[in-house]
Amino acid sequence: MSSKRKHNEINGDPVPDKHLYKAGGPKDDDIYFMAVALLFAKKSLDPNTKVGACIVNQEGNIVGIGYNKMPNGCEDEFPWERKAENRLETKYPYVCHAELNAIMNKTSMDVKGCTIYVTLYPCNECAKLIIQSGIRHVVYLTNKYPDTEETQASQRLLDAAGITQRQRNDPCSLLSSIDSSAE
Numbered sequence: 001m002s003s004k005r006k007h008n009e010i011n012g013d014p015v016p017d018k019h020l021y022k023a024g025g026p027k028d029d030d031i032y033f034m035a036v037a038l039l040f041a042k043k044s045l046d047p048n049t050k051v052g053a054c055i056v057n058q059e060g061n062i063v064g065i066g067y068n069k070m071p072n073g074c075e076d077e078f079p080w081e082r083k084a085e086n087r088l089e090t091k092y093p094y095v096c097h098a099e100l101n102a103i104m105n106k107t108s109m110d111v112k113g114c115t116i117y118v119t120l121y122p123c124n125e126c127a128k129l130i131i132q133s134g135i136r137h138v139v140y141l142t143n144k145y146p147d148t149e150e151t152q153a154s155q156r157l158l159d160a161a162g163i164t165q166r167q168r169n170d171p172c173s174l175l176s177s178i179d180s181s182a183e
């Protein structure tokens with residue numbers, strides 16, 4: 001009988017039996033960290049788009065987590081409206097994005113060389129935070145607004161900074177069991 005154990009596979013990619021997490025390496029850990037981001041997105045009070053972000057270091061440890069929410073202590077002070085005659089009556093000037101909160105909530109000295117798992121492709125302001133924080137990889141679940149200037153500027157920023165971006169939206173039992181309608 002062959003002693004060679006069968007490799008696991010995800011999306012047809014063979015994953016070594018002994019999995020050492022390495023940013024940008026075998027992707028079999030993506031699903032678990034994206035599931036964590038998706039779970040935390042559920043904590044968001046945004047009635048339209050709930051976003052979760054999970055930062056993982058090169059050892060495969062979670063070092064930051066966040067979701068889109070109003071600033072600490074002001075959770076009830078601002079509207080969640082998307083549209084209003086005056087932009088100041090919408091959520092946009094006030095809401096803290098999931099990536100900002102994940103970086104601010106970091107449990108390590110820094111997040112240099114880390115991977116951020118985020119349920120929505122980062123906006124340009126978050127791309128700047130990602131670059132300046134030293135994060136090197138972005139894994140995203142969905143890209144809800146691909147044609148907006150914010151998304152296109154974000155892609156330009158991340159590409160210029162050499163930050164890898166990959167989408168992991170493969171329907172897997174783990175994600176779907178957490179109900180992947182949180183973006």
Ligand SMILES: Nc1ccn([C@H]2C[C@H](O)[C@@H](COP(=O)(O)O)O2)c(=O)n1
Pocket residue numbers: 046048049050051067068069082091095096097098099120121122123126
């Ligand atoms: N990179 C991003 C982009 C957006 N968000 C948050 C900000 C809002 O709460 C929500 C988007 O609202 P929509 O325009 O879809 O009604 O997503 C974020 O956390 N990170």
